[in-house]
Amino acid sequence: MRVDAEAALFRALSDRTRRLILDELVERRRQTLFEICSRLAGRHGVTSTRQAVSQHLDVLEAAGLVHSRREGRYRFFELDTGPLRVIADRWPDRAPSDQEDR
Amino acid sequence: MRVDAEAALFRALSDRTRRLILDELVERRRQTLFEICSRLAGRHGVTSTRQAVSQHLDVLEAAGLVHSRREGRYRFFELDTGPLRVIADRWPDRAPSDQEDR
């Protein structure tokens, strides 16, 4: 994984609103920007403006956690959990061939 | 997982130097502050001061990713990968009992 891709991933996950957006996209795939906004407000009390949420989605997309597609006047967002795999793999309980010093 | 614990975890992971510290602690468990500093410098070109690294370790400890113990004039740091488990589990490929709307 490239360094900037790694940075983008962890930066994306560092914000609570963005994590809530991912939660929403797990429960209901393919949502539009307005859907995400209203669900964030209704279910999590997030009062951010549409623009704020849009910027969050840009960050998530830059991290590869979300993909978007235009259809007519709608832009649909979809979750991609692929990049999350590397996190668990990066810090194992013990190093492979752990020699207690190196 | 409590909200503030979640925030602490993702905040801790959001910084590159802190991720490198975790890498070091995977390879060599139980390091002192000075050991971590010198290994960061030698192997990753991180030039941060001791105080900067110490502050990073505080953040990691607040997130539960690191535990420390005093022994004489040394303070040993050790990795705890436990908190990382929740990340992979939080956003599954599909929601359990996915009903396409809710």
Next chain:
DNA sequence: TTGATAGGCAAGCGGTGACTTGCCTATGGT
């Protein structure tokens, strides 16, 4: 006991990031 080693505390600085505000574009319905 003195000096060196290992670490802690706190204030200040600079940069980045989240958010708002204001305005603009495009699509679809009637």
Next chain:
DNA sequence: ACCATAGGCAAGTCACCGCTTGCCTATCAA
């Protein structure tokens, strides 16, 4: 054609975060 809906762009503000600097405490060796 017109208006409402869905979304985009860009600049400005404010707070937080990473880092340094300066000084202080504690442990160990000689």
